[in-house]
Amino acid sequence: MALAIRFATPDDAAIILRCIRGLAEYxxxxxxxxxxxxDLRAQMATADPPFECLLAEFDADPAGFALFFRNYSTWSxxxxxxxxxxxxxxxxxxxxxxxxxxxxxxxxVAERGWARMEWAVLDWNTPAQSFYRDHGALPQEQWTxxxxxxxxxxxxxx
Numbered sequence: 001m002a003l004a005i006r007f008a009t010p011d012d013a014a015i016i017l018r019c020i021r022g023l024a025e026y027x028x029x030x031x032x033x034x035x036x037x038x039d040l041r042a043q044m045a046t047a048d049p050p051f052e053c054l055l056a057e058f059d060a061d062p063a064g065f066a067l068f069f070r071n072y073s074t075w076s077x078x079x080x081x082x083x084x085x086x087x088x089x090x091x092x093x094x095x096x097x098x099x100x101x102x103x104x105x106x107x108x109v110a111e112r113g114w115a116r117m118e119w120a121v122l123d124w125n126t127p128a129q130s131f132y133r134d135h136g137a138l139p140q141e142q143w144t145x146x147x148x149x150x151x152x153x154x155x156x157x158x
Contacts, residue, residue: 002058002059003056003057003058003063003095003096003097003100004056004057004058004060005054005055005056005057005100005101005104006054006055006057007052007053007054007055008044008052008053008054008055008065009044010040010041010042010044010045011041012053012055013037013038013040013041013044014037015055015062015065016037016040016053016055016065016067017035017036017037017040018062019062019064019065019067019085019087019089020033020035020067020085020087021033022087022089023085023087026087027122027125050069051067051068051069051084052067052068052069053065053066053067053068054066054067054068054101054104054105056088056092056097056100056101058092058095058097062089063088063089063092063095063097064086064087064088064089064092064097064098064101065085065086065087065101066083066085066086066101066102066104066105067083067084067085067086068081068082068083068084068105069081069082069084070082070114071118073115073116076115076116078113078114078115079112079114079115080109080114080115080116080117080118081105081108081109081114081116081117081118082117082118082119083105083117083118083119084119086098086101086102086119088101098131099135102135105117118140119132120145121139
């Protein structure tokens with residue numbers, strides 16, 4: 001089988017949603033997913049999309065994704081990459097898909113001259129923590145993630 005990593009297009013919205021739902025199920029919070037394929041498609045079709053997405057495929061079969069957006073470091077004065085989600089479907093885990101996605105993300109940071117790449121990992125997700133450590137990342141233990149959700153329903157705050 002051949003592994004390919006490519007940028008997603010608006011036509012891939014249903015695949016991206018499938019990955020988002022797969023990740024939410026893994027994280028035990030499927031009910032929190034409110035986004036639709038139509039939402040994703042419309043956002044990706046704008047002149048300034050709010051995110052970019054890499055799709056991993058084995059012989060054109062979706063294997064996983066990495067959804068990210070640009071952030072900014074005031075101290076370095078340069079943009080960075082914020083990895084919102086990285087997910088690999090069960091049947092493709094252990095086959096190099098996650099590593100290939102990470103290497104492509106690292107390359108994007110370098111190609112664009114950005115300063116760094118950051119993301120958050122759930123405290124209980126030790127397999128992900130080990131995976132990221134294996135790729136040279138370290139937790140930023142001196143920082144605590146904070147959130148102010150501006151939603152109409154409490155259930156929308158995730």
